[in-house]
Amino acid sequence: MTEVSEPVAVLSDDECWERLRTQELGRLVTRIGDRVDIFPVNFVVDGESVLFRTAQGSKLFELTANDEVLFEVDDHTDEAAWSVVVRGHARALDTFAEVERADTLPLQPWVPTLKYTYVRIVPHTVSGRSFDRGPEPDRYGVQQY
Helix, strand or coil: CCCCCCCEEECCHHHHHHHHCCCCEEEEEEEECCEEEEEEEEEEEECCEEEEEECCCHHHHHHHHCCEEEEEEEEECCCEEEEEEEEEEEEECCCHHHHHHHCCCCCCCCCCCCCCEEEEEEEEEEEEEEEECCCCCCCCCCCCC
């Protein structure tokens, strides 16, 4: 009998962090009341937290009003894909020592704007999935069990 592999696998916490460290662009999800927003941000992993820079505006205001966030990163090739979601709390770095240390990290704005505020997402959970890509099985034929 031929063994059928599962096309979806759960990633361990370590595998999630390994994948996050390979990327620079993610999506920050914020919520205030019934309003949900999503923002693309470039980021860096610092230990087991996510750090990004921002300017004054709606993103920073929303984080001040409700610091609970989701942060999602994914990637794909022709053969495989993955997605990691960080659930946690975001806060602006506010001490000189924190900002001075953050300035040593490889994190620069992607667009030519001044972004003075560093924001750290400290996760309470990290979850991820990996996916083997391929053609859809025959939806109407005999399925292997």
